[in-house]
Amino acid sequence: MRLSELSKRSGVSTATIKYYLREGLLPPGERITATQADYDEEHLRRLRLVRALVQVGRVPVATAREVLAAVEDESSDQLSRLGTAVGALPHGPTTTGDDAATERAGRTAEEVQRRLGWRIVPGNPAHRMLISSLATLIRLGYPCEVDHLLPYGRAAAGIAEHELALIGEFEAPTTQLEAAVALTVLYEPVLLALRRLAQAEEAGRRFGANRGAGADPAADAEGEG
Amino acid sequence: MRLSELSKRSGVSTATIKYYLREGLLPPGERITATQADYDEEHLRRLRLVRALVQVGRVPVATAREVLAAVEDESSDQLSRLGTAVGALPHGPTTTGDDAATERAGRTAEEVQRRLGWRIVPGNPAHRMLISSLATLIRLGYPCEVDHLLPYGRAAAGIAEHELALIGEFEAPTTQLEAAVALTVLYEPVLLALRRLAQAEEAGRRFGANRGAGADPAADAEGEG
DNA sequence: ATGATTAGATAGTGCCACTCTCCAACCAGA
DNA sequence: TCTGGTTGGAGAGTGGCACTATCTAATCAT
Numbered sequence: 299m300r301l302s303e304l305s306k307r308s309g310v311s312t313a314t315i316k317y318y319l320r321e322g323l324l325p326p327g328e329r330i331t332a333t334q335a336d337y338d339e340e341h342l343r344r345l346r347l348v349r350a351l352v353q354v355g356r357v358p359v360a361t362a363r364e365v366l367a368a369v370e371d372e373s374s375d376q377l378s379r380l381g382t383a384v385g386a387l388p389h390g391p392t393t394t395g396d397d398a399a400t401e402r403a404g405r406t407a408e409e410v411q412r413r414l415g416w417r418i419v420p421g422n423p424a425h426r427m428l429i430s431s432l433a434t435l436i437r438l439g440y441p442c443e444v445d446h447l448l449p450y451g452r453a454a455a456g457i458a459e460h461e462l463a464l465i466g467e468f469e470a471p472t473t474q475l476e477a478a479v480a481l482t483v484l485y486e487p488v489l490l491a492l493r494r495l496a497q498a499e500e501a502g503r504r505f506g507a508n509r510g511a512g513a514d515p516a517a518d519a520e521g522e523g
Numbered sequence: 524m525r526l527s528e529l530s531k532r533s534g535v536s537t538a539t540i541k542y543y544l545r546e547g548l549l550p551p552g553e554r555i556t557a558t559q560a561d562y563d564e565e566h567l568r569r570l571r572l573v574r575a576l577v578q579v580g581r582v583p584v585a586t587a588r589e590v591l592a593a594v595e596d597e598s599s600d601q602l603s604r605l606g607t608a609v610g611a612l613p614h615g616p617t618t619t620g621d622d623a624a625t626e627r628a629g630r631t632a633e634e635v636q637r638r639l640g641w642r643i644v645p646g647n648p649a650h651r652m653l654i655s656s657l658a659t660l661i662r663l664g665y666p667c668e669v670d671h672l673l674p675y676g677r678a679a680a681g682i683a684e685h686e687l688a689l690i691g692e693f694e695a696p697t698t699q700l701e702a703a704v705a706l707t708v709l710y711e712p713v714l715l716a717l718r719r720l721a722q723a724e725e726a727g728r729r730f731g732a733n734r735g736a737g738a739d740p741a742a743d744a745e746g747e748g
Numbered sequence: 749a750t751g752a753t754t755a756g757a758t759a760g761t762g763c764c765a766c767t768c769t770c771c772a773a774c775c776a777g778a
Numbered sequence: 779t780c781t782g783g784t785t786g787g788a789g790a791g792t793g794g795c796a797c798t799a800t801c802t803a804a805t806c807a808t
Contacts, residue, residue: 300784300785300786301785301786302784302785312785312786316786316787316788319786319787320787320788327786329786331785331786332786333785333786333787334784334785334786335785335786
């Protein structure tokens with residue numbers, strides 16, 4: 299198909315598709331002539347994935363390129379590629395401080411992982427993300443003790459088990475990796491939305507059970523998005 | 524204290540503090556003379572909260588102002604304020620489409636909430652965030668059936684219960700609201716980091732249990748903040 | 749008195765995801 | 779073969795946003 303058709307079927311403007319092609323997020327189309335190229339279903343799928351990463355996952359374009367490159371890197375085994383791809387996904391501003399809060403956060407993070415029976419990989423982006431997040435909590439004076447974190451960890455473990463089972467159902471290795479990346483990113487807002495809904499539910503239950511439950515006013519106040 | 528001291532104790536530059544004052548994220552200091560103002564511990568606390576919202580939670584400055592205004596709005600009851608404040612928090616790009624995917628996502632979302640015994644509030648930002656996230660999954664062809672979502676929902680419910688208990692421990696209503704907002708935002712990266720760690724753990728367990736667990740390559744490949 | 753500091757206002761910077769504009773090559777119809 | 783619309787490609791431009799640099803007048807310390 300032509301670029302314009304790719305645009306129509308994906309809902310992404312031709313200018314943006316060109317931009318993605320330029321940035322290497324999409325492989326170039328098959329050149330028909332010097333000034334025309336042909337795109338196939340694979341391009342469409344990839345384009346939708348890119349859109350999901352960039353729009354939903356707020357992944358910077360440069361990062362998305364790295365992630366996709368890792369997914370396609372034929373020179374590594376699948377587990378390495380998965381690690382590289384997911385590790386390249388954004389993980390919040392890693393405010394690397396050497397202060398007391400960071401140090402305490404580091405100890406807490408390790409303890410949590412130990413208690414959950416997880417391996418500890420100090421350089422892991424997610425590990426560092428955890429530490430810097432905990433450090434922020436500590437600096438603000440909010441509790442982040444191991445016992446408080448374990449419920450989160452157990453919830454995460456349950457979710458991850460479920461997700462990996464899902465990913466395992468895909469057959470082709472590259473499709474599996476794509477699915478892993480997509481699900482990692484796309485289920486983040488799902489999880490966060492469910493958490494907020496659960497919070498509203500629980501808040502209504504605890505504080506003012508009679509009314510529309512702490513989300514109603516938000517329904518009136520919403521106007522951004 | 525003076526602005527410079529506020530800056531020193533918070534680690535935020537005076538220029539940025541001035542910017543926040545201008546934008547209404549911080550109440551003005553108590554005017555000592557025409558060109559000098561005095562700030563107290565309350566300002567410091569608020570400043571740190573703002574930093575957490577903006578830096579960790581990636582809350583736009585304009586949105587942070589609304590959230591904080593809701594927290595301080597004395598004219599509403601606490602539950603309303605909580606709903607308004609949390610509802611104003613960013614919840615991803617709400618791509619309001621009228622297509623088939625959105626419609627199916629809406630039905631799925633309602634079904635999930637019904638199965639979990641939650642109230643359904645159609646206008647709720649979190650509800651709409653859930654729908655648009657699910658719609659994206661559907662458009663990409665990834666599974667998002669009710670049975671797949673329930674584990675997430677149950678995990679969220681457990682977390683929310685735990686969080687509300689934590690919030691309930693704060694005494695002053697405004698402090699409670701501040702804590703609710705702060706914890707909602709600040710525990711998001713914690714939860715996401717734990718999920719990724721759990722994924723790495725589970726991936727290592729399933730795919731290549733012998734090695735350093737699918738996070739090692741990421742440790743080598745990491746180089747971005 | 750005098751140099752440093754401060755609050756406040758205005759304009760500028762840097763980043764980043766697009767988006768506009770242009771050009772040469774191509775295709776369809778006459 | 780001409781001609782007018784369309785396509786792919788490349789570089790520059792745009793807009794939004796979180797700061798940040800600069801300036802001015804008032805005030806404080808010495």
